[in-house]
Amino acid sequence: MAEVYTEPFPAASPAGAPPIDAFAREQYGAHGRPMSSGVGAANGGAPMLSVRDVEKMFGSRDSVTRALAGVSFDVGTGEFVGIMGPSGSGKSTLLNCVSTIDTVTSGHILVGGRDITALSRRQLAKFRRDDLGFIFQDSNLLDTLTGFENISLALTIKGAPARSIPGKVNAMATRLGVDAVLQKYPYQMSGGQRQRIAAARAMVTDPKLILADEPTGALDSRSAAVMLEIMEMMNQQLGATIMMVTHDAFAASYTNRVLFIKDGAVFNELRRGDETREAFFARIMEVVAFLGGEAGHVS
Secondary structure (H helix, E strand, O other): OEOOOOOOOOOOOOOOOOOOOHHHHHHHOOOOOOOOOOEOOOOOOOEEEEEEEEEEEEEEOOEEEEEEEEEEEEEEOOOEEEEEOOOOOOHHHHHHHHOOOOOOOEEEEEEOOEEHHHOOHHHHHHHHHHHEEEEOOOOOOOOOOOHHHHHHHHHHHHOOOHHHHHHHHHHHHHHOOOHHHOOOOHHHOOHHHHHHHHHHHHHOOOOOEEEEEOOOOOOOHHHHHHHHHHHHHHHHOOOOOEEEEOOOHHHHOOOOEEEEEEOOEEEEEEEOOOOOHHHHHHHHHHHHHHOOOOOOOEO
């Protein structure tokens, strides 16, 4: 069922956050309502992520569901890629396989040239700790830790020297506009602040790949726009390689490229190139309409 944000757009972004651009304000409107109207890496370099002929099946021999049916694509180093598709298309299964939460039935997934489908359990734990950053729909912060402690925990687990942690945490929090809430607990923060703390936690360890699962899905219109600007900055200024699963065409318009998944396979691909985000958004909406999706934000 469609979930439309209704909180009015602010005149300005929260303190310390990037400005909300005119297109964001136009799309959400004065009352926060959106106004409807195997694939190579875009940068041509060595891919950070390579998915090769991945299949994922569930069920028994007598009743098999093929969630992924031979999916292949690359994500280049420093690329920001969106994954879209209707419910049940396989996009969440794909994210779970790339994140090693789930295993593939067949095929290969390479991150930084390393085949993660061949790793042992111990190697997978180290891979998730050192090479991946996660941004979830619900920030998944630890309620008993402050913002500073939530971010620093990622560095502690990775084994960073204790004396280096405060500087790294403060620097990342400042870049993402949440330095003012570092000493607050999650329940004392807004939803947008919690998501930006989660983004800082994902970035502070300098991972090879950031995986974002509906990162704006639980946010109001203002916070969603700020979070998308933050992710765009992480990609363009900090060099983060990001793969984001989303139902939201507006969120997808911030990416460099969108892959559409249908019936467990790559159905279509759109590259932004030199287009404005307005033009890219319009093309995304055309494909969403063709797939039978709903305009705007879909739960």
